[in-house]
Amino acid sequence: MPSATEYIERNRERFLGELVTLLRFPSVSTDPSHVEDVRNCAEWLRDGLAMLTPTRLELIPTAGHPIIYAAWETAQNAPTVLIYGHYDVQPADPLELWETPPFEPSIRNGCIYARGATDNKGQFFAHLKALEALLNSDNRLPLNVKLLLEGEEEIGSMNLRPFLEEHREMLKCDTVLISDTALYQDDLPTLCYGLRGLCYLEVTVRSTATDLHSGVFGGVVDNPILALAHILSGLRDGYGRVTIPGFYDDVVEPTSEERQRLAALPSDVDTTRRELGAPLLFGEVGYSLLERRWLRPTLDVNGIVGGFIGSGAKTVLPAVASAKLSMRLVPNQRVEDIAAKAEAAIRALAPPTVNVEVHHLHGANPVVIPIESLPIQVAARALERTFGRPPVFVREGGTIPVVEWCAELLRVPIVLMGLGLESEGAHAPNEHFHLKNFFRGIQASVEFLREYAYAASSS
Amino acid sequence: MPSATEYIERNRERFLGELVTLLRFPSVSTDPSHVEDVRNCAEWLRDGLAMLTPTRLELIPTAGHPIIYAAWETAQNAPTVLIYGHYDVQPADPLELWETPPFEPSIRNGCIYARGATDNKGQFFAHLKALEALLNSDNRLPLNVKLLLEGEEEIGSMNLRPFLEEHREMLKCDTVLISDTALYQDDLPTLCYGLRGLCYLEVTVRSTATDLHSGVFGGVVDNPILALAHILSGLRDGYGRVTIPGFYDDVVEPTSEERQRLAALPSDVDTTRRELGAPLLFGEVGYSLLERRWLRPTLDVNGIVGGFIGSGAKTVLPAVASAKLSMRLVPNQRVEDIAAKAEAAIRALAPPTVNVEVHHLHGANPVVIPIESLPIQVAARALERTFGRPPVFVREGGTIPVVEWCAELLRVPIVLMGLGLESEGAHAPNEHFHLKNFFRGIQASVEFLREYAYAASSS
Numbered sequence A, B: 001m002p003s004a005t006e007y008i009e010r011n012r013e014r015f016l017g018e019l020v021t022l023l024r025f026p027s028v029s030t031d032p033s034h035v036e037d038v039r040n041c042a043e044w045l046r047d048g049l050a051m052l053t054p055t056r057l058e059l060i061p062t063a064g065h066p067i068i069y070a071a072w073e074t075a076q077n078a079p080t081v082l083i084y085g086h087y088d089v090q091p092a093d094p095l096e097l098w099e100t101p102p103f104e105p106s107i108r109n110g111c112i113y114a115r116g117a118t119d120n121k122g123q124f125f126a127h128l129k130a131l132e133a134l135l136n137s138d139n140r141l142p143l144n145v146k147l148l149l150e151g152e153e154e155i156g157s158m159n160l161r162p163f164l165e166e167h168r169e170m171l172k173c174d175t176v177l178i179s180d181t182a183l184y185q186d187d188l189p190t191l192c193y194g195l196r197g198l199c200y201l202e203v204t205v206r207s208t209a210t211d212l213h214s215g216v217f218g219g220v221v222d223n224p225i226l227a228l229a230h231i232l233s234g235l236r237d238g239y240g241r242v243t244i245p246g247f248y249d250d251v252v253e254p255t256s257e258e259r260q261r262l263a264a265l266p267s268d269v270d271t272t273r274r275e276l277g278a279p280l281l282f283g284e285v286g287y288s289l290l291e292r293r294w295l296r297p298t299l300d301v302n303g304i305v306g307g308f309i310g311s312g313a314k315t316v317l318p319a320v321a322s323a324k325l326s327m328r329l330v331p332n333q334r335v336e337d338i339a340a341k342a343e344a345a346i347r348a349l350a351p352p353t354v355n356v357e358v359h360h361l362h363g364a365n366p367v368v369i370p371i372e373s374l375p376i377q378v379a380a381r382a383l384e385r386t387f388g389r390p391p392v393f394v395r396e397g398g399t400i401p402v403v404e405w406c407a408e409l410l411r412v413p414i415v416l417m418g419l420g421l422e423s424e425g426a427h428a429p430n431e432h433f434h435l436k437n438f439f440r441g442i443q444a445s446v447e448f449l450r451e452y453a454y455a456a457s458s459s
Helices: A004-010 A012-024 A032-050 A116-139 A158-165 A223-231 A254-262 A269-276 A289-294 A333-349 A374-388 A401-411 A437-456 B004-010 B010-022 B032-050 B117-135 B160-166 B224-233 B255-262 B269-276 B287-295 B334-350 B374-387 B402-408 B435-459
Strands: A056-060 A067-072 A080-086 A107-109 A111-113 A143-152 A175-178 A192-193 A196-208 A298-307 A320-329 A355-364 A392-396 A413-414 A433-435 B056-060 B065-072 B082-086 B105-108 B112-113 B144-150 B175-178 B188-193 B197-206 B298-307 B320-329 B355-364 B392-396 B413-418 B432-434
Touching: A004 A012, A004 A116, A004 A437, A004 B298, A012 A111, A012 A116, A012 A437, A032 A067, A032 A116, A032 A143, A032 B188, A056 A269, A056 B435, A080 A116, A080 A401, A080 B255, A111 A116, A116 A392, A116 A433, A116 A437, A143 B269, A158 A401, A175 A374, A175 A401, A175 A437, A192 A374, A192 A413, A196 A223, A196 A437, A196 B269, A196 B374, A223 A298, A223 A320, A223 A333, A223 A437, A223 B160, A254 A289, A289 A392, A320 A333, A320 A401, A333 A355, A355 A401, A374 A413, A374 A437, A374 B065, A392 B175, A401 A413, A433 A437, A433 B374, B004 B117, B010 B032, B010 B117, B032 B056, B032 B065, B032 B144, B065 B160, B082 B117, B082 B320, B082 B402, B112 B117, B112 B435, B117 B432, B117 B435, B160 B402, B175 B402, B188 B374, B197 B224, B197 B334, B224 B298, B255 B287, B287 B392, B320 B334, B334 B355, B355 B402, B374 B392, B374 B413, B374 B435
Parallel strands: A080 A143, A080 A175, A175 A413, A192 A392, B082 B144, B082 B175, B175 B413, B188 B392
Antiparallel strands: A056 A067, A067 A143, A107 A111, A111 A433, A196 A320, A196 A355, A298 A320, A298 B298, B056 B065, B065 B144, B105 B112, B112 B432, B197 B320, B197 B355, B298 B320
């Protein structure tokens, strides 16, 4: 039998072809018109996993999109790793900004371009190919593996939380391995030990029963867009400090050790500014770029719409306007508390000339993982062997609800072994994934599983 | 031959059928996909006018939608009336709020429902039927009539102004007759002697080159929606007073005579509030409801869009947001001056973290017509004979650019003989027109043309 490394080398083209097929599914979880596409994607994954002879394999229905669960429980007296990924993707709009269609994967400049390429299909698929390589070289896995792929990560994983609560025994493990974060820099292996939380709301403002003529009624009824603008403007100041009363009550200030760790990472304000195409960077006074991205909470408006948005002019006084807004949270902020404070602030800012509705779309608490734990130290060595240099330890600004839930419900350390790059356009047009990191990910996963089997048994 | 009144009575059903046909054309001037529909509507009108044996009839191309011009210049030593109307309509969206499709006219409760029913097809068509009634009863018109129908009123009449300038001689007249305003109340005949002007801008705010992940980059780049909200909030206070520096410099305060005339009109704050479905009315302190609608300038946002506006949640940090905003002007504000002041205020409010573009979409200066002038006094008597009660004199909050241009270029009094009602949903879903006012309009037009021929000759 070939070694795992030889097996990976020989099967590069086939692995890539399978990734292309996976990326063709427009598994947009938020859009009801894509329900069948999400399901087809899940079934294709299940059928592929069946070839890897798991001891258990299920496509588990939920109130939303299905969960895929597979297990290889054949290693006596060996530890268990739970691998998590999500096969759903963000919406692809605005479509006109894509150079090639989002669901027709295109390979150029060493990258594969498609919605979901880096977030998260390309990343979790590397682990599936690592399992295949181990099974086809060693003929067995060195430890017990459980695999959980969900289809609702991009919409808040609302059905995963109850699933995890109900299946704690089935999912029992010694560590969780997730690749849904980013390399800090190209070719720089990275382990992430903290994620911000999220509190996502939708605000709708209504002023009148119907749209009116802005000439006839302008001056006697309020304008819902201006009322909404007033509310939104009142939630954050011009330096990015959130002005919701009590918002910072539970925020833990960074330790000097942590600030030093971040300060040691390469980071250049002007390069970042140019790469993002911003006239000027932005953010809270007194915090570095990385501190603002990883250690500080934020408030952003993710979308707004009201009145006439076609081309040309329409002299309408609209009846309704709405905005989606979200806050990134840091320890020890809690979703429920922040949602309540935000809603109270929104209602306090709303003028009496309009009616306001606030809907809580989804949320997740922030999480931090101890970097001294065994699986994280093993992951560091696996990455060092694969990349030829030791990893850096970072936190990230994004949110993966399952990380918080695993930490809370499974009570094990979580390894966040990111394979993507921030420049790869997750959630944006022209999303892509570097193929070198796809193959490094397969290798690093093989290394991690082998070494963790050894280290956990002997510890 | 029948009298004009008998002719109208005998032909009611046919007139109505023709109005239905006219309303079926989706002549939405702002939407490039409706160019052919606008043209088809113009051609149908021209073909109908040809049956009325004008001395001149033309469909005149412009850089945009065509102008229809017809003339009956057969009355020696008689005055000339120029009748104006517009055959283009506002967009029909939001379509889902229409009870019957906007371009499939539906008659119920004595009204005809369709986009353009009251604004302006139903109103100007009454004058065409008046001409037909006069020609089929008296066999001739009592004075010279010129008819001008444009197809770009809803987008600022940008090609009409140069047309008027070039054809001053052709359009020479003693008065202009326009029905594109409203009855103050059902069954209350109304003459309008003033209109607000309009200054319409589009503001676009960009923060970064592309959309970004709100978790990854939230906290280091500005949010274009929040920057736009800040700009918009800074243009008007919570009482509707515009905060653009210099905005009120040229505003003429209402005279006590005018305030008394308005105060005598029936007006009830609570009824208005309930009819509009507003939780509370709104507007400048120290001015009555009617003063705020007619005599005071305003600022409204007509539309806003940015980021993700689909259903569900998307954690995007958008790159761009834009808003359409318009100001209603009163004497002696001037469009160019206000546009410059507004743009300066917008730029002053924009934070350095974003780039801002301001586009001037269209505008018109405000206008007031002396109510003592002969054509207005004749119109008052024509309306009294038709409705059985004398008209009230009002101003209106809306804008008809052609009124200002006729006042400036043709230098004659303009009769604004409104036949619509404000409750008829101009620019909104379920637009309709009361059929009783369509037929009253035909009768009033006959009365006006006959009496003005007599009064102007003998004066």
